[in-house]
Amino acid sequence: MAASSSAAPVLLRILSASVSVVNRAGRIIKDVMRKGDLGIIDKGIDDLQTEADRSVQHCIVTSLSRQFPKISIIGEEELDSEGKVLDEWIVTSLDSDVLAKKCPENLASIPEEKVVVWVDPLDGTSEYTQGLLDHVTVLVGIAVNGKAIGGVIHQPYYNYQRTRENYHVEKDVYKQGRTLWGMNGIGVFGIEKKAPCEGKRIITTTRSHSNKNVNLTIDAMKPDEVLRVGGAGHKVLLLIEGRAHAYVFASKGCKKWDTCAPEALLHILGGKLTDMHGNSLEYHKDIQYLNSGGVLATYDAAVHEWYRERVPEEVKKTLPP
């Protein structure tokens, strides 16, 4: 594998390394939970950090920067660079399924220096601390020229309730955890896209960062059902799997590391993610981290406009892009 992997375009190698490292990240998240002491630090209003957020960020950032020293990596957590990084957290293997794909021509010649990687080591921290474990994802988004072009979403506890209830069933029937990955021009792997039900409108939104404007906006869209769940990654998974039609978050709070990987995969699958005004999000390394215009995403790009038109003017005024 060594010869072929070193010959592969750098973007494909970055994606391949990201797929490898998120599996290690998922094990760290489970180890911290099993130990029981989450080491919670309060970063601000409704903004927690746990031992898992810290350790996973060290794991992903150190693993990727050792292999790709010239890429820009921006992670959610502000950590002491002298902090403890265990050798066992460093993963430098490349996923062979990713390497086997053909990188599209327009991306094959992108040099390392032009790549920005956005890392959310643990998305859905609030839900993690409350035991809503399948809301948790690990997000690695890849951007080139300010656009989200690929990424990885790892959901470490996918199926965990089924594995618990069906412990007597063969282990592999309900495998716990999954990894989705994709890149423009290659596709998305690790998930099957399903269309949501017709004749009903299901909106998914925040469960831990709600406010008056979030609710006003959802009401204006007259949903039949509202799914209040944690995590930006998790909510985009609900769109991809046809469990919701739209993800509506008419508030500030989500950052670029929350949206980069989910946006990339959703777009490849025909969906659309923008701010509440319909502006596309930018991922240059010097961009402001906050998605100040909120987040509006739909399972299909064709229905996005319908939701955008219904965002109340008074709410839009509070969300300058």
Ligand SMILES: Nc1ncnc2c1ncn2[C@@H]1O[C@H](COP(=O)(O)O)[C@@H](O)[C@H]1OP(=O)(O)O
């Ligand atoms: N007000 C906020 N402060 C900090 N993080 C936020 C805030 N709003 C949203 N987020 C981040 O966006 C994700 C999606 O938001 P929500 O779950 O509320 O829909 C959250 O899990 C959190 O990411 P993280 O858990 O990685 O800190």
Ligand SMILES: [Mg+2]
């Ligand atoms: Mg956080």
Ligand SMILES: [Mg+2]
């Ligand atoms: Mg997050």
Ligand SMILES: [Mg+2]
């Ligand atoms: Mg996070």
